[in-house]
Amino acid sequence: MGDTMEYIALTGISDNVMKELRNHVLRTIEIRSPNNFLAALHLNAGDYVFLTHTSAQDLTGGNIGVIARVQKHQIATHKLVHSNEMLYEECEMTMARIQLEPKCTARIRKIGGNVIGEITRVDAEEISCYEAW
Numbered sequence: 001m002g003d004t005m006e007y008i009a010l011t012g013i014s015d016n017v018m019k020e021l022r023n024h025v026l027r028t029i030e031i032r033s034p035n036n037f038l039a040a041l042h043l044n045a046g047d048y049v050f051l052t053h054t055s056a057q058d059l060t061g062g063n064i065g066v067i068a069r070v071q072k073h074q075i076a077t078h079k080l081v082h083s084n085e086m087l088y089e090e091c092e093m094t095m096a097r098i099q100l101e102p103k104c105t106a107r108i109r110k111i112g113g114n115v116i117g118e119i120t121r122v123d124a125e126e127i128s129c130y131e132a133w
Helices: 015-022 034-041
Strands: 004-010 027-031 048-051 064-083 088-113 121-126
Touching: 004 034, 004 088, 015 027, 015 048, 015 064, 015 088, 027 034, 034 088, 048 088, 064 121
Parallel strands: 004 048
Antiparallel strands: 004 121, 027 088, 048 064, 064 088, 088 121
16 A cells, blocks of 8 residues: 555545546536635645545545645636615625546545644545445
8 A cells, every 4th residue: 555645635525526536537626615615725736635525524534535636726706796676685706726637546544634614634545446436
């Protein structure tokens, strides 16, 4: 097995995205959930990240995910306006867009932090394809 390394974790990623990453498809994802957005703010092009479909609340040692390299990173804000004769609503939504190049499948060895409002970090090791999924 490979050495264990620490990664920022993005959790609760959809099964469709995870399937494409496992199949080594380059993929751009939009991140809007608060915990993942906070984590994405700390990512830069060239960094490696651990992604899993498991929710942050259910994350434990042994969970499997994908390690991917961040190719591109962008923060974008969209303004939404909705109005009629009675009401005028305006809100802004900020999201992160990251382009990911999958590297390998990995298994969490240890969770380094998983508290609401903080970045989730995991120690994970590369595993062979016949061990995963």
